[in-house]
Amino acid sequence: MNHKILQILKNGGLFVLLLGLTFYIILKDNSLSQIASAVSDVELPYIFLGIGAMAIFLSCEALNIMRCLKLFGYEVSPLSAMKYAAVGFFFSSVTPSASGGQPMQVYYMYKDHIEVSHSTLALLFELLSFETVTVTLSIIGFLYQRNTISASMGNLKYLLLIGVGLNLMVMLLLIMAIFSRNAIKKAAKAVTRLVGFFSKTKADVLEELFTEQITEYQQSARYFKENKMIFAKTLTTTLVQILAMYSVPFLVYKGFGLGDFNVLEVIALQSVLYVAVSALPLPGALGVSESAFMILFRTMFPAGILSSAMVLSRGISFYLFVLVTGLCVAGLVLIKKKGASYGLYHTNC
Template sequence: MNKTISANRILKNSIFFITLIAITFLILFKDNSIESILKSLKNVNVIYVFLGILCMFLFICCEGINIRRMLRLFSYDISIFRGLKYSFVGFFFSSITPSASGGQPMQVYYMNKDGINISHSSLVLLIELASFQFTTITIAIISFIVNYDFIVSLNTAIKILIFIGIAINCIIFCFILVAIFSKSFINRIVDLAFKVISKIKFIDEKRIIEGVREEIKQYQEGALFINNNKEVVTKVVLTTFVQASFMYSITFFVYKAFNLSTFSFFTVFSLQSILFISVSAIPLPGSVGSSESVFLTLFKTLFPVNTLNSAMLLSRGISFYLFVIVSGIIVLFIRISRNKYYGNYIFKGLYNKDIIREK
């Protein structure tokens, strides 16, 4: 990956991301007083805010643990800090790219720079993705059933968004499973797709076919990986359930931060799981705009009117915006450290050559 191109893409995505945030907050808060929101935030219980931040950090840690756990199966001596590095990299690039499309490719890139084979890192991230899809879908469906009466009382647009979100995530999960376990079925689908692609002009058909075939090969290696490491994969899935639980618990701690206690942990937790699955299919960086809007709709019966906007701001601030900044700083530090390392390496090489010439 070219460093200049990578930097330009990061800059463009960041500008688009920041612009989207600005538009979102201008729309959401055009009829609300910033002073009243800030005043409301000043009265929150900071202990619960800290617990929310801790939950988000543990969410990041769980992915790092899973990455480390699976890479060690391929005999890579990965520390928990390196696992965390890859997790923060994934979070940052997933946040600033549409449909989280940049997260896994950049994780593979940074792992490759650390000497990890691309086929191994791709397979590990595939299993991690499948585990996350399975977990979020399962929790969301259970939450949907438990909160069915509440969901059907919502406006039509939100109900459609929830149904679409669950449906798309289920399709993605099924496609991953089929790609891994059914070689003949996925090849038939790909052959059909290639027939369509071959009729489209200005497309490098050969390059696309080679790329897709390689991806399918990696997916199908996942089946052998799962069969040979069922215990580890089970641990990965269980860790992912814990990971999702940390993320969904943040809103409950925000709820408690405003000294509210009418609704139970499970009610807040389940609504947050539905919110997440609803907006995850929307192709916007970090689901900016959609997450905020759906939050205001789903949680308007839980939070008093005078604290709803503040609660949304605090919840998204903890679960998203704060950690985009933190992960962005970490990514910047990694790039600077790497450039410094290679700069010193090159300098030493030139220095040694000069000494040899002098001799």
């Protein structure tokens, strides 16, 4: 437990450091008063629409979690599903390569009496849908806006290729993990051998655990194979989820009273930006996302408001919801501690 706390503090410290460095770079050439002045000119309804779009993003995540867990007989309430979505968003945002989101969701589901094998498979299935949609949209976006992207990105186009390549690898690994028994066995065997170099006793325990979990895992996978429509529904929900997030820059664009570019052009650029930076081992892709925004969207926003547009777009789609979901996680911890101190805490929500 102490190790987990130290790891969270370390990741949180890195997040704060990157956040400070990012805003130092932004404000180096643009005073805070200039950015505040430009942001104050944005029409408020578009800001609220952007916040609403991100609320849709989290709601779609919650809906997919509910749908996938229902296959295993779990009737998860909308409130609990939103809790898991908030936990996933927050820990994905503050850990490198979004590595902390799913493990923490599995932890909170386990505390609510959901089997680890079931929660893991449900989240892997949901992640596969997420990767499928983001990679597909990025390829379509690049083809649709290739001239603008090629002219704007320069050597950064290689970052896009790396991002797409890594995300494609993740997709293939997820497909193997969900649908291939041999792939899971080989992966488990490799991990057991690695642990065996340091401790044969732990390796034996791990092998027994893997054998038990793989059997459960494959039984769970049959649910998805026998309910193929579940993936179509999950993909549709994920498409709505991603388009909602990608629409934030367009809403900011309209909020500044601009209209030379349409919604498809803006979403195409955002889809490319997201995949290009998503695989980088930085919490929330801090710094890189902001820099890539300034490069990709410079043909769209006038130079005088580009920095303000970036701050507002990232503020709505990332910083604000890191704060909101972080407060939710803090509230869950406080409720658990308070309940435990009075002997009233129940894990099921």
